Amino acid sequence: MSNRLLTGLLMASSILGSAGIALAQDKTLTIESWRNDDLAIWQEKLIPAFEKANPGIKVTFSPSAPTEYNAALNAKLDAGSAGDLITCRPFDASLELFKKGHLADLTSLKGMENFSDVAKSAWQTDDGKASFCVPMASVIHGFIYNKDAFEKLGIAVPATEDEFFAALDKIKADGTYIPMAMGTKDLWEAATMGYQNIGPNYWKGEEGRLALIKGDQKLTDADWVAPYATLAKWKPYLGDGFEAQTYPDSQNLFTLGRAAIYPAGSWEIATFNTQAQFKMGAFPPPVRKAGDTCYISDHNDIGIGLNPKSANAEAAKTFLTWVASPEFASIYANALPGFFSLNSAAVKMEDPLAQEFVSWREKCKPTIRSTYQVLSRGTPNLENETWVKSANVINGTETPEAASAELQKGLDSWYKPAK
Known part of the structure; x- marks a missing residue:
């Protein structure tokens, strides 16, 4: 070799x-x-x-x-x-x-x-x-709206609750659109896009959520009952037959252009982008009055x-x-x-609607859904019970006070805060 x-x-x-x-x-x-x-x-x-x-x-x-x-x-x-x-x-x-x-x-x-x-x-x-x-990653709650409808009716994006209900009144009076697309048949929709969406502005986000876990606050306290009182006012704006309306029904009503506002989770963005044939915008849960600190549900996913x-x-x-x-x-x-x-x-964010949602982090304080940590480990499960009570309040079959009292009673039956 x-x-x-x-x-x-x-x-x-x-x-x-x-x-x-x-x-x-x-x-x-x-x-x-x-x-x-x-x-x-x-x-x-x-x-x-x-x-x-x-x-x-x-x-x-x-x-x-x-x-x-x-x-x-x-x-x-x-x-x-x-x-x-x-x-x-x-x-x-x-x-x-x-x-x-x-x-x-x-x-x-x-x-x-x-x-x-x-x-x-x-x-x-x-x-x-x-x-x-x-x-x-997390998902953020707020409201997605039909920009074309808002422009047609001359409605400004609402920042306070008074402005929000004034906008709903104007949409309803015009009659072209259902003011808000949300049903109560699937229950979770009423709690997740309703109560957990607007609630943090009442219980002050993490401050209230952690106080509830510690036992320093109760679901019968004013800041926990008040969001239900606001949800009860949504009923006239949800359109005929909303009690039998499923989550997919709500999505379709909005993307087909039949409803002006959609109480939302940000996970809808990709789907809505492919289905809606109109311009969309988003706004955070309106604060109770001008000058209040805003809170958003920025929920860990x-x-x-x-x-x-x-x-x-x-x-x-x-x-x-x-x-x-x-x-x-x-x-x-x-x-x-x-x-x-x-x-x-x-x-x-490259997507403008997604960028609108995420921009709220710069001006609002983040929190997570109030029922998800510690408080839903027992029976009755607070998360699932909140679905039922949120739907009942919107349907008008239970008062905010009665719903809150039942939720607290169920929680008290198994949860003893660590002291």
């Missing part, structure tokens, strides 16, 4: 050996998720951006059907076959996983300093001392955590630190308009 050939073979062997070592060092991370609707966003935008910046770490997004996720994930975790990264639902479901040792403590993870206490609250222990998921049994924990932490970065926040929020970054770094 010639020296030249021998040298060539040795070089080839060395190169192949190096490639083999590099391949052996590659880590592959698997993400468990219920969000099968955003598979393309992960595959086409998020994962390529991460892998480009982190050669040697590969990522696979492996979603389950939303209705099957909890059961499937728990089965995998119990069997030791779950992925490295666990997409986290907010509050109690993820807290239970942490208590069982299925989510790692991420309190000291680099990047967690980029999130406020409110942002982290859905994935923390009750005492706030341990965080176990990186916050990814999705996070991501680490499986403690992952064989690739360090690579997974690298990925989670990237999820906590402004780069991830910008890509994710713009790929899914209406699901807003919880990162403290401001994210400029």
Whole structure:
């Protein structure tokens, strides 16, 4: 064998050996998720951006059907076959996983300093001392309106409750549009887009929510009854037969241009953009009177955590630190308009309606839905009971005072605030 050939073979062997070592060092991370609707966003935008910046770490997004996720994930975790990264639902479901040792403590993870206490609250222990998921996105409540209808009727965007009801009166008097598209048949719509939408302006957001958990306030206090009194005034503006109107009915009434205002969650943005043939705008829940501080429900929706049994924990932490970065926040929020970054770094939204929603963070104080943390762990479940009472109040079958008293009675039957 010639020296030249021998040298060539040795070089080839060395190169192949190096490639083999590099391949052996590659880590592959698997993400468990219920969000099968955003598979393309992960595959086409998020994962390529991460892998480009982190050669040697590969990522696979492996979603389950939303209705099957909890059961499937728990089965995998119990069997030791779950992925490295666990997409986290907010509050109690993820807290239970942490208590069982299925989510790692991420309190000291680099990047967690980029999130406020409110942002982290859905994935923390009750005492706030341990965080176990990186916050990814929230949804914001407010009102989406038909700009063409407002311009046609000469209505200015309302900032106060008096202006809001004056606008509804003007729309109703004209008769062209149903003033507001919301039904009560599905129950949750009345609570989520009604009570939890306007309520924070009454109970002062986090101040009232935390006071309720501590037992310093009750649902029978004036600031918790008053939003129901306001909801009761919505009834004349919801159109004929709203009691039998489902959530999809409400969506269709608005996107077909038959209603002027839609009490909304920001998750509607992408769908409405494809269906509505008119210009849309949005405004935050009107304050009670001019000069009041405004509050918005900026509700934590999705996070991501680490499986403690992952064989690739360090690579997974690298990925989670990237999820906590402004780069991830910008890509994710713009790929899914209406699901807003919880990162403290401001994210400029490309979608104008989404940008309108997220701009409220600059002038209003954020809070989360009052029933979601701690207060819905027992029976009767406060969240589900709030659906029923909100619908009853709007339908006029129960007074605000009676509804609030029943809710507090149910809560008192099982919940004893820690003192």
